[in-house]
Amino acid sequence: MHLTQGQFSFLPPLTDEQISAQIRWALDHDWAVGVEFTDDPHPRNTYWDMWGMPMFDLRDPAAILYEINECRRAYPTRYIRVTAFDSTRGWEAPRMSYLVNRPEEEPGFSIVRQEGEGRHITYTTHSYATEQPPGERY
Amino acid sequence: MGDREGAGTMPDGVDLGALFLETKIQETLDELDAELVGLRPVKTRIREIAALLLVDRARAQLDLAGGNPSLHMSFTGNPGTGKTTVAMRMAELLAKLGYVRQGQLVAVTRDDLVGQYIGHTAPKTKEVLKRAMGGVLFIDEAYYLFKPENERDYGAESIEILLQVMENQRNDLVVILAGYKDRMDTFFASNPGMSSRIAHHIDFPDYSLDELVAIGKLMLAAQQYRLSDEAEEVFRRYLELRMTQPNFANARSVRNALDRTRLRQANRLFERRSARVTRVDLMTIEPPDILASRVFEADSQGNDREQGG
Numbered sequence: 464m465h466l467t468q469g470q471f472s473f474l475p476p477l478t479d480e481q482i483s484a485q486i487r488w489a490l491d492h493d494w495a496v497g498v499e500f501t502d503d504p505h506p507r508n509t510y511w512d513m514w515g516m517p518m519f520d521l522r523d524p525a526a527i528l529y530e531i532n533e534c535r536r537a538y539p540t541r542y543i544r545v546t547a548f549d550s551t552r553g554w555e556a557p558r559m560s561y562l563v564n565r566p567e568e569e570p571g572f573s574i575v576r577q578e579g580e581g582r583h584i585t586y587t588t589h590s591y592a593t594e595q596p597p598g599e600r601y
Numbered sequence: 602m603g604d605r606e607g608a609g610t611m612p613d614g615v616d617l618g619a620l621f622l623e624t625k626i627q628e629t630l631d632e633l634d635a636e637l638v639g640l641r642p643v644k645t646r647i648r649e650i651a652a653l654l655l656v657d658r659a660r661a662q663l664d665l666a667g668g669n670p671s672l673h674m675s676f677t678g679n680p681g682t683g684k685t686t687v688a689m690r691m692a693e694l695l696a697k698l699g700y701v702r703q704g705q706l707v708a709v710t711r712d713d714l715v716g717q718y719i720g721h722t723a724p725k726t727k728e729v730l731k732r733a734m735g736g737v738l739f740i741d742e743a744y745y746l747f748k749p750e751n752e753r754d755y756g757a758e759s760i761e762i763l764l765q766v767m768e769n770q771r772n773d774l775v776v777i778l779a780g781y782k783d784r785m786d787t788f789f790a791s792n793p794g795m796s797s798r799i800a801h802h803i804d805f806p807d808y809s810l811d812e813l814v815a816i817g818k819l820m821l822a823a824q825q826y827r828l829s830d831e832a833e834e835v836f837r838r839y840l841e842l843r844m845t846q847p848n849f850a851n852a853r854s855v856r857n858a859l860d861r862t863r864l865r866q867a868n869r870l871f872e873r874r875s876a877r878v879t880r881v882d883l884m885t886i887e888p889p890d891i892l893a894s895r896v897f898e899a900d901s902q903g904n905d906r907e908q909g910g
Contacts, residue, residue, distance in 0.1 A: 522732070
């Protein structure tokens with residue numbers, strides 16, 4: 464199963480050149496680019512680990528691509544995403560977020576049905592990967 | 602425009618002139634000429650580099666192989682000969698020519714690169730290199746990076762990382778090393794790897810008296826001051842004396858002298874505050890402002906004081 468989260472996720476994986484171009488766009492807008500990684504692919508998981516600091520002081524994609532590659536080297540089997548944070552008043556939110564690395568094997572999600580009162584059923588998704596403890600998932 | 606269209610339909614030629622205009626190199630070169638007095642060899646080399654990059658661009662348009670030229674440089678010269686100023690211009694010029702993407706100048710010294718304990722240096726150096734990517738990294742007084750008397754000095758580690766990036770990421774940044782001539786020579790002699798990775802060794806000559814006067818006038822003009830005719834004569838004599846004294850730092854000394862002169866001019870105007878001062882008064886430096894300097898005093902007394910006044 465190919466995880467679709469964030470921008471460009473229905474496209475084939477971005478090449479480094481395309482990633483650089485996207486970073487360029489973010490930097491041209493003065494957004495701070497950060498690199499994050501996780502091994503919990505649930506769509507509601509907003510708490511990804513940060514790779515270093517958000518790069519407020521960098522002006523060139525090459526430097527950020529370098530950090531992305533360092534992160535890929537350290538965590539080759541995790542999801543890695545690039546976010547661009549807009550600190551402009553009124554926004555103060557990530558304006559871009561896209562995956563740049565994913566595990567080779569993506570087991571996907573199951574649907575969990577919970578029977579409630581009466582004939583009421585609540586549904587939730589469950590990632591097969593999270594059945595293993597953190598760090599052993601992929 | 603007609604020429605450029607012609608170039609487009611005829612793939613065996615490129616209009617260098619149009620390319621030249623398009624990149625606005627002339628503007629930067631003119632600025633360089635106007636703002637920097639003298640420095641013949643430096644300007645010649647910059648012109649050559651600009652020409653090379655322009656030709657490379659033309660070649661690329663015709664699909665000719667272009668070896669990415671290495672543009673790492675070393676600026677050597679005495680204090681105050683304009684090394685930092687030229688480095689700043691260089692960043693701008695390289696950005697206009699499309700050699701670097703951003704054209705920012707990151708100026709650092711040993712402190713910014715070398716750490717204080719084991720394992721501190723590499724991340725620190727990398728941090729600086731990342732900030733400089735897409736632009737120019739200017740390392741002032743680069744010879745401090747290498748301390749031969751202490752073999753456990755972390756400077757060597759920093760140099761190693763620098764060399765690696767200078768070699769592998771030539772497209773991402775340009776490194777300019779600067780420092781005094783003799784010490785840089787020792788630095789390069791003990792780091793042959795560094796010396797061989799730097800394509801352009803540019804030496805900044807000292808300024809002549811005429812050039813120093815011209816520099817002083819430019820500095821004043823930039824702050825909307827001017828020398829009266831007599832004051833210019835006195836200023837010339839001042840510089841003549843100052844040049845023979847120790848710790849003379851070319852343009853930097855001129856700037857310091859002018860700052861003190863402005864102080865005295867302000868004081869002179871303040872003393873006679875009962876009278877109205879005109880626009881011309883406020884702008885003009887008169888001989889007494891310069892003559893009050895200790896440089897003249899030292900000359901008449903025959904002793905030489907260190908700092909010049």
